Amino acid sequence: xxxxxxxxxxxxxxxxxxxxxxxxxxxxxxxxxxxxxxxxxxxxxxxxxxxxxxxxxxxxxxxxxxxxxxxxxxxxxxxxxxxxxxxxxxxxxxxxxxxxxxxxxxxxxxxxxxxxxxxxxxxxxxxxxxxxxxxxxxxxxxxxxxxxxxxxxxxxxxxxxxxxxxxxxxxxxxxxxxxxxxxxxxxxxxxxxxxxxxxxxxxxxxxxxxxxxxxxxxxxxxxxxxxxxxxxxxxxxxxxxxxxxxxx
Amino acid sequence: xxxxxxxxxxxxxxxxxxxxxxxxxxxxxxxxxxxxxxxxxxxxxxxxxxxxxxxxxxxxxxxxxxxxxxxxxxxxxxxxxxxxxxxxxxxxxxxxxxxxxxxxxxxxxxxxxxxxxxxxxxxxxxxxxxxxxxxxxxxxxxxxxxxxxxxxxxxxxxxxxxxxxxxxxxxxxxxxxxxxxxxxxxxxxxxxxxxxxxxxxxxxxxxxxxxxxxxxxxxxxxxxxxxxxxxxxxxxxxxxxxxxxxxxxxxxxxxxxxxxxxxxxxxxxxxxxxxxxxxx
Ligand SMILES: Nc1ncnc2c1ncn2[C@@H]1O[C@H](COP(=O)(O)OP(=O)(O)OP(=O)(O)O)[C@@H](O)[C@H]1O
Ligand SMILES: [Mg+2]
Numbered sequence: 001x002x003x004x005x006x007x008x009x010x011x012x013x014x015x016x017x018x019x020x021x022x023x024x025x026x027x028x029x030x031x032x033x034x035x036x037x038x039x040x041x042x043x044x045x046x047x048x049x050x051x052x053x054x055x056x057x058x059x060x061x062x063x064x065x066x067x068x069x070x071x072x073x074x075x076x077x078x079x080x081x082x083x084x085x086x087x088x089x090x091x092x093x094x095x096x097x098x099x100x101x102x103x104x105x106x107x108x109x110x111x112x113x114x115x116x117x118x119x120x121x122x123x124x125x126x127x128x129x130x131x132x133x134x135x136x137x138x139x140x141x142x143x144x145x146x147x148x149x150x151x152x153x154x155x156x157x158x159x160x161x162x163x164x165x166x167x168x169x170x171x172x173x174x175x176x177x178x179x180x181x182x183x184x185x186x187x188x189x190x191x192x193x194x195x196x197x198x199x200x201x202x203x204x205x206x207x208x209x210x211x212x213x214x215x216x217x218x219x220x221x222x223x224x225x226x227x228x229x230x231x232x233x234x235x236x237x238x239x240x241x242x243x244x245x246x247x248x
Numbered sequence: 249x250x251x252x253x254x255x256x257x258x259x260x261x262x263x264x265x266x267x268x269x270x271x272x273x274x275x276x277x278x279x280x281x282x283x284x285x286x287x288x289x290x291x292x293x294x295x296x297x298x299x300x301x302x303x304x305x306x307x308x309x310x311x312x313x314x315x316x317x318x319x320x321x322x323x324x325x326x327x328x329x330x331x332x333x334x335x336x337x338x339x340x341x342x343x344x345x346x347x348x349x350x351x352x353x354x355x356x357x358x359x360x361x362x363x364x365x366x367x368x369x370x371x372x373x374x375x376x377x378x379x380x381x382x383x384x385x386x387x388x389x390x391x392x393x394x395x396x397x398x399x400x401x402x403x404x405x406x407x408x409x410x411x412x413x414x415x416x417x418x419x420x421x422x423x424x425x426x427x428x429x430x431x432x433x434x435x436x437x438x439x440x441x442x443x444x445x446x447x448x449x450x451x452x453x454x455x456x457x458x459x460x461x462x463x464x465x466x467x468x469x470x471x472x473x474x475x476x477x478x479x480x481x482x483x484x485x486x487x488x489x490x491x492x493x494x495x496x497x498x499x500x501x502x503x504x505x506x507x508x509x510x511x512x513x514x515x516x517x518x519x520x521x522x523x524x525x526x527x528x
Pocket of ligand 1: 014015037039040041043044045046165195
């Protein structure tokens with residue numbers, strides 16, 4: 001069985017400046033991989049490339065063994081198999097929570113309304129938001145909005161979830177509820193790649209931590225090893241700065 | 249558990265009573281100052297040396313009654329034109345705005361054409377478009393040329409479509425790109441993302457300026473009478489020429505304002521609602 005996600009020699013430039021250079025990354029089924037690295041190291045860029053929101057400048061990205069960086073591949077078909085959650089939630093403000101969640105199932109997967117809504121209510125109930133189904137996003141707390149955004153991505157039954165700093169916009173007391181949800185997803189066997197600045201979160205949910213620097217993964221391994229006894233000097237330096245900032 | 253109703257404290261009761269007295273006072277002051285200003289205006293106008301002559305030539309009730317049927321017939325034409333042109337111009341504007349936001353090299357000619365259209369018709373005076381279409385096109389003597397009225401309506405639609413297209417485009421571009429990224433990452437196609445995510449937000453934001461343009465259109469539809477069809481203002485002009493009295497113009501003016509009031513009220517209401525939504 002091929003890995004869910006394979007990146008080989010991925011390169012991405014912005015205005016001639018390489019942000020990702022010869023990056024390799026493999027994610028097996030049910031595996032949770034945390035991407036860490038300094039601000040600007042390309043974590044978001046990598047996730048956006050995997051979701052085909054950005055075109056890569058070299059290399060190959062495969063989803064379930066299929067080359068999705070091939071320009072002949074229909075990006076909409078690929079995105080239906082990937083769920084993405086953003087730092088800034090990006091819920092649709094003109095739609096209710098329920099309509100946000102059922103939009104893709106109804107329009108993309110052509111499910112009928114009753115069925116899609118039943119599934120959405122079920123997912124909401126599981127994360128304790130059943131009573132918010134008819135509310136509009138601006139009436140929810142940040143933590144609730146982010147949980148709705150995760151449910152919205154889950155409603156597509158994705159093969160792979162990409163989470164981009166999903167807790168950075170939240171007040172500390174709201175972070176817990178979102179992290180608990182990610183932990184539950186992991187328990188359900190969801191394959192995930194998450195970019196994060198929360199080392200505690202990475203240590204807690206990730207099977208593997210990858211440290212990005214200079215456009216590539218320069219160190220990876222189990223959280224205890226990468227976060228506890230890093231081998232690379234760059235990783236040590238990065239972690240020291242994080243510790244000094246009181247974030248570990 | 250039963251909740252007992254909250255009984256306001258003495259302090260709160262005093263505050264409420266004070267606020268009630270203040271409200272009554274404000275209403276009285278407003279009424280008094282309006283009455284004073286109104287009286288002053290009436291005295292100033294009716295006391296003017298030429299008032300009698302002006303009243304006879306602008307406010308003659310008999311002439312007003314005689315002119316009313318013709319002016320109303322003209323107004324009916326204005327109303328029909330307004331509805332057709334507003335719908336046509338809104339649709340055309342939306343279409344052109346969507347074409348202008350298309351990305352990708354294939355669409356270059358479409359984008360260029362749409363941009364050229366908005367530049368041309370926002371710059372070109374309406375009267376010239378009107379003459380070109382209503383006098384120029386029939387001059388070609390092509391079979392199946394529509395009536396002058398339809399051509400006039402087309403002139404209004406293409407001119408206002410240019411303005412409305414820019415309003416729609418501003419709305420589309422005001423929706424943050426992250427909304428588009430979120431929609432696409434859910435697997436929605438470009439068209440689905442536009443239709444279900446971007447456009448609903450864009451239209452809500454620009455509804456007040458769109459309606460404002462429709463109010464302006466209401467006054468401009470009368471210009472088709474330059475090409476022949478008789479609208480309310482033209483009917484008033486004819487009546488004036490017959491009676492050597494300007495009262496029919498006043499009749500038409502009052503009717504226009506009455507017609508505009510509901511539209512303006514809707515615009516104000518939509519603007520207020522949009523402001524509240526943004527403010528919360
Ligand atoms: N659309 C773009 N155009 C130009 N430069 C970009 C664009 N997107 C990202 N970059 C640049 O690419 C680099 C990597 O950005 P990216 O957002 O991937 O970093 P990150 O690791 O997610 O950082 P953070 O931890 O702050 O979120 C940055 O230097 C950024 O300025
Ligand atoms: Mg980022």
